[in-house]
Amino acid sequence: MAQTNSSPTAGQEPLRLDAAVIGAGVAGLYQLHQLRQQGFAVRAFDTASNVGGTWYWNRYPGAKFDSESYIYQYLFDEKLYKDWSWSERFPGQPEIERWMNYIADRLDLRKDIQFSTTIASAHYQEATGRWTLTTSTGQVIDTQFVISCCGMLSAPLERVFPGQETFKGRIFHTSRWPKEEIDFTGKRVGVVGTGATGIQVIQTIASKVGHLKVFVRTPQYITPMANPHYGEAEQAAYKQRFEELRQNLPNTFSGFEYDFENGPWAELSPERRLEILEANWKFGSLKLWLATCPELFTDPEVSEEISEFVRKKMRERLKDPALCDLLIPTDYGYGTHRVPLESGYLEVYHRPNVEAVSVKKNPIAEVVPQGIKLADCTIHEVDVLILATGFDAGSGALSRIDVRGRGGRSLAEEWRRDIRTALGLMVHGYPNLFTTAAPLAPSAALCNMTTCLQQQTEWITSCLVNMRSKGAKLMEASKEVQDDWVLHHDEIANATLVTKTDSWYMGSNVDGKPRRLLSYIGGVGQYKQKCDALTSQGYPGFSMQ
Ligand code: NAP
Numbered sequence: 124m125a126q127t128n129s130s131p132t133a134g135q136e137p138l139r140l141d142a143a144v145i146g147a148g149v150a151g152l153y154q155l156h157q158l159r160q161q162g163f164a165v166r167a168f169d170t171a172s173n174v175g176g177t178w179y180w181n182r183y184p185g186a187k188f189d190s191e192s193y194i195y196q197y198l199f200d201e202k203l204y205k206d207w208s209w210s211e212r213f214p215g216q217p218e219i220e221r222w223m224n225y226i227a228d229r230l231d232l233r234k235d236i237q238f239s240t241t242i243a244s245a246h247y248q249e250a251t252g253r254w255t256l257t258t259s260t261g262q263v264i265d266t267q268f269v270i271s272c273c274g275m276l277s278a279p280l281e282r283v284f285p286g287q288e289t290f291k292g293r294i295f296h297t298s299r300w301p302k303e304e305i306d307f308t309g310k311r312v313g314v315v316g317t318g319a320t321g322i323q324v325i326q327t328i329a330s331k332v333g334h335l336k337v338f339v340r341t342p343q344y345i346t347p348m349a350n351p352h353y354g355e356a357e358q359a360a361y362k363q364r365f366e367e368l369r370q371n372l373p374n375t376f377s378g379f380e381y382d383f384e385n386g387p388w389a390e391l392s393p394e395r396r397l398e399i400l401e402a403n404w405k406f407g408s409l410k411l412w413l414a415t416c417p418e419l420f421t422d423p424e425v426s427e428e429i430s431e432f433v434r435k436k437m438r439e440r441l442k443d444p445a446l447c448d449l450l451i452p453t454d455y456g457y458g459t460h461r462v463p464l465e466s467g468y469l470e471v472y473h474r475p476n477v478e479a480v481s482v483k484k485n486p487i488a489e490v491v492p493q494g495i496k497l498a499d500c501t502i503h504e505v506d507v508l509i510l511a512t513g514f515d516a517g518s519g520a521l522s523r524i525d526v527r528g529r530g531g532r533s534l535a536e537e538w539r540r541d542i543r544t545a546l547g548l549m550v551h552g553y554p555n556l557f558t559t560a561a562p563l564a565p566s567a568a569l570c571n572m573t574t575c576l577q578q579q580t581e582w583i584t585s586c587l588v589n590m591r592s593k594g595a596k597l598m599e600a601s602k603e604v605q606d607d608w609v610l611h612h613d614e615i616a617n618a619t620l621v622t623k624t625d626s627w628y629m630g631s632n633v634d635g636k637p638r639r640l641l642s643y644i645g646g647v648g649q650y651k652q653k654c655d656a657l658t659s660q661g662y663p664g665f666s667m668q
Contacts, residue, residue, distance in 0.1 A: 139265045141268060143167075143266040143269050145168055145169075145270070146169055146273040147169035147227075147272075149573055153576065157584040158584060167235060167236045169236065171238060172238050174224060175223040178219045178220045178223055184328050185323035185326060186216035189463070191380065192209035192213065194368060194571055197573060198372070199581075203226070203229055204365055209358065213350045213464070245524055246526075247527060252596055254269045254556070256269065268557065268587060270583060271520070271559060272576075273524075276513075278519025279515075280296075289491060292506040297324060298320075298514070308332075310332055310506045311336070312335050312505060312509065315511065316509075316511030317339050317340075317341070324509060336505060339483075341452070344452055347407055349407020350407070350466065373574055373647065377409075377414075378573075379410070381413065400432045413458075419457070420459075421618055429457050429458075437451045455624040455625075456620050456624070459626075516632075518561070518562050518636075521534060521561065542637050543606075545664070546650070547561045547579075549599065549605075551601060563641070564579065565644075568642035578647075582654050590667060595668055611645075619644055627641075628642065
């Protein structure tokens with residue numbers, strides 16, 4: 124088993140492993156732990172200098188959970204779960220990063236993690252049936268299995284505008300935020316992006332900056348976050364639910380603690396519907412989106428009814444008709460892309476130091492030394508520019524590695540043409556490469572991430588153990604099993620309204636990216652059943668030899 128976390132240099136003998144795990148975030152840490160428990164020689168690699176994945180990189184002001192803290196935890200070990208206590212329902216990034224460090228320390232994972240190491244290429248060797256990984260510093264790793272735990276939202280869209288390098292002030296992408304405190308006092312700050320990230324940044328820094336300009340292209344439906352403090356009583360109460368959560372979360376629609384429970388929407392009276400909507404709104408979480416009714420995702424009338432409910436709530440808070448026009452969506456349905464939770468976001472626009480600039484009809488043309496220049500040549504001068512411009516989601520992280528499968532085929536090239544996977548767990552043509560949070564699984568977007576990443580990594584571990592017990596060295600998804608999965612995925616996806624709305628869910632935020640719903644929308648529970656059936660039936664459609 125690999126024992127050190129030092130980084131060997133080029134020229135040395137390749138490091139020989141059973142399994143290389145790429146990433147030391149929620150999936151990578153647990154994958155490493157499981158494989159080590161099973162006696163595999165395994166090492167994890169991460170570009171970051173410490174554990175955390177998403178929670179290492181996204182340290183921008185206001186970054187926080189929007190899954191309830193107590194369901195974001197791992198549920199495989201009761202003591203590990205109960206020995207950690209959260210200070211609130213939706214804590215911020217520093218606390219989450221501390222929790223990830225607690226996990227790494229408690230499970231003694233660091234000795235098998237190589238930090239500050241970027242995997243640059245992963246090439247399958249047909250002669251040996253093994254993979255050769257090369258790091259950006261030239262270290263070579265020879266491994267039987269590669270397990271991608273590099274995350275669905277980890278390839279940031281940083282170079283968005285021409286001229287960014289000419290900007291005189293500091294420019295930050297939210298997911299590459301520096302560790303040191305940034306002092307915004309008296310500064311003119313521009314924020315591009317009003318997704319879940321932009322909203323958290325904007326509501327957090329508005330009161331700290333001199334002047335804030337928010338460049339708004341597509342407005343967002345919002346849902347207010349209810350974020351009570353947790354003292355000992357609240358912590359004891361949620362810890363008592365450990366077994367219930369462990370049983371229920373993997374079997375719901377979205378991996379959260381709530382599920383659809385109101386019956387067919389059409390059979391409810393208008394009064395009852397309103398009662399449900401008001402209750403879910405007040406609940407202050409993603410419940411309104413993920414557990415009001417499944418028809419929200421498929422029925423245009425239900426979508427419009429619930430969207431209008433949210434618009435009305437937003438109008439009541441915004442008051443100013445011009446702001447309502449700019450900030451309330453009208454041309455897509457609530458929940459047809461990711462719903463952000465917020466705390467006082469809309470009220471920020473009433474502040475005298477905050478200005479919303481519409482860039483829908485008059486788009487941002489380039490960044491100039493003084494700030495942002497729009498298509499009509501207006502220049503908005505700023506001292507600091509914050510890009511909350513999102514990610515090349517799902518496929519981006521793996522595509523940025525030069526992954527070559529059988530016959531030298533390139534994963535990045537294949538996914539540039541068409542994004543296909545077998546249950547988001549393997550890709551035909553890439554034997555022994557396993558993926559988590561990859562396209563066409565719920566973990567690509569529509570899930571409480573830890574629920575889905577536990578399920579996927581456990582499936583992968585069981586697969587490797589199965590192979591070992593059978594003396595098999597190679598596993599690969601057949602073209603047929605992948606084609607069947609893509610067909611099934613598309614049938615469910617195309618019956619929903621989600622595929623009609625542009626967003627990172629559909630890959631439409633990246634020029635030239637093939638359009639397909641990245642996340643499986645058949646439900647977390649249904650997906651798990653399909654994965655479990657593969658295991659119990661001996662992996663039909665997958666070759667094992
Ligand atoms: P995002 O949802 O993709 O939002 C990117 C924003 O940048 C959009 O408002 C987009 O506008 C804007 N943008 C991009 N290019 C632009 C351009 N050229 N001109 C003007 N505007 C431009 O990315 P995100 O906010 O980082 O969120 C990504 C996901 O991360 C979320 O959906 C969520 O799943 C996750 N997240 C989770 C949390 C949490 O609470 N746990 C927090 C933050 C993020 P358009 O919409 O017009 O393209």
